[in-house]
Amino acid sequence: MQAVFKSGVYLPEVDLWLDSTRKREFSLISHAHSDHTGRHARPVLTPNTANLLGDYLDRSAPVLLDYHQPYETPSYTMTLHPAGHCLGSAQALIVSKETGERLLYTGDIKSRPSPTNEPLEVVPCDTLVMESTYGRPEYVFPEQEQVLDTAYKTLRMWLSRGERPVVKGWRLGKSQEILHHLLAQGFDVMAEESIYLGTQVYLDAGVKFPGHVRMFEGEWPDGWVLLFPPGKKREVLKGFSRKRTLELTGWAVGGNTPWGWAADASLPYSDHPDFNELVEYVKAVGPKQVYTVNGFPELAARLRELGYPAVHLNARGHKQDAGFQMKLV
Ligand SMILES: [Zn+2]
Numbered sequence: 001m002q003a004v005f006k007s008g009v010y011l012p013e014v015d016l017w018l019d020s021t022r023k024r025e026f027s028l029i030s031h032a033h034s035d036h037t038g039r040h041a042r043p044v045l046t047p048n049t050a051n052l053l054g055d056y057l058d059r060s061a062p063v064l065l066d067y068h069q070p071y072e073t074p075s076y077t078m079t080l081h082p083a084g085h086c087l088g089s090a091q092a093l094i095v096s097k098e099t100g101e102r103l104l105y106t107g108d109i110k111s112r113p114s115p116t117n118e119p120l121e122v123v124p125c126d127t128l129v130m131e132s133t134y135g136r137p138e139y140v141f142p143e144q145e146q147v148l149d150t151a152y153k154t155l156r157m158w159l160s161r162g163e164r165p166v167v168k169g170w171r172l173g174k175s176q177e178i179l180h181h182l183l184a185q186g187f188d189v190m191a192e193e194s195i196y197l198g199t200q201v202y203l204d205a206g207v208k209f210p211g212h213v214r215m216f217e218g219e220w221p222d223g224w225v226l227l228f229p230p231g232k233k234r235e236v237l238k239g240f241s242r243k244r245t246l247e248l249t250g251w252a253v254g255g256n257t258p259w260g261w262a263a264d265a266s267l268p269y270s271d272h273p274d275f276n277e278l279v280e281y282v283k284a285v286g287p288k289q290v291y292t293v294n295g296f297p298e299l300a301a302r303l304r305e306l307g308y309p310a311v312h313l314n315a316r317g318h319k320q321d322a323g324f325q326m327k328l329v
């Protein structure tokens with residue numbers, strides 16, 4: 001099956017949109033991050049993604065699909081499979097009724113274990129459409145345990161000096177993972193409102209946390225760590241002195257982050273695979289054709305070296321490199 005990228009992935013042979021960011025009649029929403037969503041007339045998504053999106057889909061008629069539950073049309077069957085990236089995140093397997101071809105769209109995935117997400121499921125396929133967020137060879141992350149140990153030590157050091165630690169992590173997904181790890185270590189943790197509300201959806205979905213989180217409401221008792229999302233205005237923190245910021249992001253590997261304000265410490269912790277893990281995932285699902293989207297073209301180049309016909313589709317809808325483009329399936 002052919003795949004094209006234009007504000008989302010489109011499969012012309014079966015007339016299906018995947019993670020379109022423009023409003024469509026019918027589109028998959030693989031997970032609740034805003035760069036994958038649109039207010040579609042009929043979005044198809046997991047119940048937990050719908051819960052996380054809250055009133056965003058008020059004017060839509062969502063098609064809720066549990067993992068592994070088939071959605072049938074005359075031309076294909078679609079099933080959703082855990083992506084490991086955040087609560088409810090899904091890969092979509094589309095099986096053509098005409099040819100039997102299996103196309104897997106990953107959305108965003110995370111292959112490392114998480115205490116708060118359904119684990120990534122390896123789904124064998126013929127055609128793979130895969131994210132390539134960290135699709136450059138320099139993006140190789142250290143062991144997660146090692147990164148977390150450094151984070152705990154840094155936070156304890158700051159607390160012992162009477163400083164106020166702010167931990168930056170994406171509102172949804174990464175923040176809940178970090179929260180789980182910090183509570184397990186016995187830290188007292190407060191969360192900014194949007195992180196707190198996201199965490200309530202996790203709790204409602206049955207995710208267990210090893211302690212309680214408090215919502216930040218303008219009070220900051222001594223000894224408490226604050227979880228705060230990047231990009232959020234920090235005016236509310238102005239009155240508090242001696243703040244120290246720890247950011248947890250895969251971009252820490254490259255030494256620069258895509259957003260503005262500086263952190264006192266930056267550690268590589270991501271809700272995406274690193275370069276090697278992306279390559280490993282391709283090997284694990286064994287495709288005959290690969291399209292990479294949402295990231296760097298270097299991944300497709302490496303995959304071609306390994307013998308996979310692979311092409312990167314860039315954000316303007318163009319194939320970014322020549323590579324193999326023949327249709328093999
Ligand atoms: Zn995402």
